[in-house]
Amino acid sequence: MKGDLPLTPDDVNAIVAILDGGQYDRLDIRTGRFRLRVARSEDGPDGEKGGWTQQWSLEDDEPVAAEAEAAASEESEIPEGMTAIRATLPGTFYRAPSPGADAFVEVGDMVEPDTPVGIIETMKLFNPAAAGCSGEIAEICVDNAEMIAAGRVLMLVK
Amino acid sequence: MIKTLFIANRGEIALRVIRTAKRLGIETVLGVSEADVRSAAAWLADRVAPVGPAPSAQSYLSVDNVVKAAKASGADALHPGYGFLAENVALARACAEAGIVFVGPAPESLEAMGDKLMARTVGIAAGLPVVPGGEAADKDAARARAEETGYPLLLKAVSGGGGKGMKRVDEPADLDAQIDMAMAEAQAAFGDPRVYVERFIASGRHVEVQILGDGTSAIHLGTRDCSIQRRFQKLVEEAPAPNLPDDKRAAIEQAAVRLAEHLDYRGAGTVEFLVDAETFDFFFLEMNARIQVEHPVTEAITGIDLIEQQIIIADGSPLSLTQEMVRPFGHAIEVRINAEDWRKDFQPSPGIASAVRWPAGAGIRVDTHIFDGGEVPPFYDSLAGKLIAHGKDRGEAVAKLGAALGNFALAGMETTAGLHAAIAADPRFMEGGVDTRFFGEFAHG
Structure with missing residues (x-):
């Protein structure tokens, strides 16, 4: 929303063409709106000239709001004698294979490491979540269709 | 004339559309979900308008939210990009009711092609062979x-x-x-x-034809080959399709134009074919009534800006190009750099990128929304960027691609770049014309 970015991809290639014919190996441009670093990479093993790279950052007033989610997934301690089933991926957790179907597991069910306990939808793909341990499901810690971070405790097994 | 364009999409394609719109002097309004407020596309758009919370079902896939936001923004046209609602008839109709130009084909064409079964029927009616x-x-x-x-x-x-x-x-x-x-x-x-x-045809190649139509006549912009796929999602795309006999190539291109004209098609579209890798017999699969992820390879060899063509046609103009004006030069290859751990069965690897060094230079194009600090959120697909290499012939394009991938760097998430470097160095790929089995064999041995 800062509006115009004054350099197009064609402009960047034009800058590279100028640098390529000269003695400089890098260019670092910083404005109030962006920073662009154009650099020649290391020469290849056969002595051929290295290619070029572009590195952009868009300047912003506020820091990137990213850590918030990680902090939010702060969890309570795993009780003594329990094992946690954790999410291997961030995404939406589903307890059943399809809406209306029975849940994969309920409290009191026995699981083996490869027992499916849910599905995590990440990037529009369904990824089966397995128990990863053996025992009895003691607690289910997330709701169906809840957004979860990677590493989140899904269930406790005793 | 379109003055304000609402972009109902995100990621690299949103950025891509914004760039062309700016060049054409069109104001841009980007619809953003809560997860994309700080995206590069939001940064570059003239204005942003909220379309809902992060999950796409409540934002980018909500016809109501999108049309409300577009209307409120005062936009006179809407570009749907690819995916999400790009081929959604309800969106096209809602735009028409709101007096907003839908940058895409008529609802009737979307209906005919949006459903793969109906597409088969229409394909047969247009005289195309089907599987x-x-x-x-x-x-x-x-x-x-x-x-x-x-x-x-x-x-x-x-x-x-x-x-x-x-x-x-x-x-x-x-x-x-x-x-x-x-x-x-x-x-x-x-x-x-x-x-x-x-x-399932065992040794098949995925060949597609880019077409442009104005509702009366249609032209083609040549073939693309997208045979390298995993889980039926394209990984590598090139133009033109390599190692096809000239007569078969011409027949495929003509079939695509025939279908477009049969539909009185208006806009940019892609007609997909399954081509038998041995006999070169071809079967019509479907038509994608939208801009494609892989459109840059066609742009690279033809020098035609397909987003610009979409906007011109949506504006109601007849085709400004004739078939004779399309003079492809050289060969272009695109690889999709996805935020995925390809060594772990392509497990998604969303995250925040840092130290992002995209390749640059002659014959190299990068379409991306991921710069330093850019995020690939878990809500949407995993595309972090597309690297396109263009050379005077296929050999040069492959060499440029390999060199460019060697210079690429990105921290903060796993990507498929290393996989593409390995593909670019594979003798079968270097020779060209691999079938859809190539990737499975490549990945498993």
């Missing part, structure tokens, strides 16, 4: 269809695209389980659980 198969509403119907097509077969989402809800089934014993998963994925991704069954 044996048909719809399967439930497991019993699927079993009956499977009897007709034999194994291996493909299950495809009727409303599908992008490989979602598509499954290969090798044996009758696997059919039930696969159809459950396919229907669940189809429901989640497209809101339509219907699937259909199609014969």
Whole structure:
């Protein structure tokens, strides 16, 4: 929303063409709106000239709001004698294979490491979540269709 | 003339559309979900308008939210990009009712092509050859269809695209389980659980033709080959399709134009074919009534800005190009840099990128929204950027691609760049014309 970015991809290639014919190996441009670093990479093993790279950052007033989610997934301690089933991926957790179907597991069910306990939808793909341990499901810690971070405790097994 | 363009999409394609609109002097308004407020596209758009919370079902897939936001912004046109609602008839109709120009084909064309089954019927009516198969509403119907097509077969989402809800089934014993998963994925991704069954052609190539139509006449911008796929999602795309006999190439291009003219097609579209890698016989698969992810390879060899063409046609102008004016030069290859751990079965790897060094220089193009600090959130697909290499011939394009991938760097998430470097160095790929089995063999041995 800062509006115009004054350099197009064609402009960047034009800058590279100028640098390529000269003695400089890098260019670092910083404005109030962006920073662009154009650099020649290391020469290849056969002595051929290295290619070029572009590195952009868009300047912003506020820091990137990213850590918030990680902090939010702060969890309570795993009780003594329990094992946690954790999410291997961030995404939406589903307890059943399809809406209306029975849940994969309920409290009191026995699981083996490869027992499916849910599905995590990440990037529009369904990824089966397995128990990863053996025992009895003691607690289910997330709701169906809840957004979860990677590493989140899904269930406790005793 | 279109003055204000609403972009109902995100990621690299939103950025891509904004760039062309700016060049044409059109104001841009980007619809953003809560997860994308700080995206590069939001940074570059003239204005942003909220379309809902992060999950796409409540934002980018909500016709109501999108049209409300577009209307409130005062936009006179809407570009849907690819995926999400790009081929959604309800969106096209809602735009028309709101007095907003939909940058895409007429609702009738979307209807004819949005549903893969109807597309087959229309393809047959236009005189195009199709692969044996048909719809399967439930497991019993699927079993009956499977009897007709034999194994291996493909299950495809009727409303599908992008490989979602598509499954290969090798044996009758696997059919039930696969159809459950396919229907669940189809429901989640497209809101339509219907699937259909199609014969799987073992040694096939995926060849497609870019077309442009103005409702009266149509032209083609040549072929693309997208045979390198995993889970039926394209990984590597090139233009033109390599190692095709000239007469077969011309026949495929002509078939695509015939279909576009049969539909009185208005806009940019892609007609997809399955080409037998040995006989070069071809079968019409479907038509994508939108801009494609892989459109840059066609732009590279033709010098034509396809987004600009979409906007010109949407504005009501006749085609400004004739077939003779399309003079492709050289060869271009695109690789999709996805935020995925390809060494762990392509496990998604969303995250925040840092130290992002994209290649640059002559013959190199990068379409991306991921710069330093850029995020690939878990809500959407995994595309972090596209690297396109253009050379005077295929050999040069492959060499440039390999060198460029060697210079690429990105921290903060796993990407498929290393995989592409390995593909670019593979002798079979270097020779050109691999079939859709190539990737499976490549990945497993």
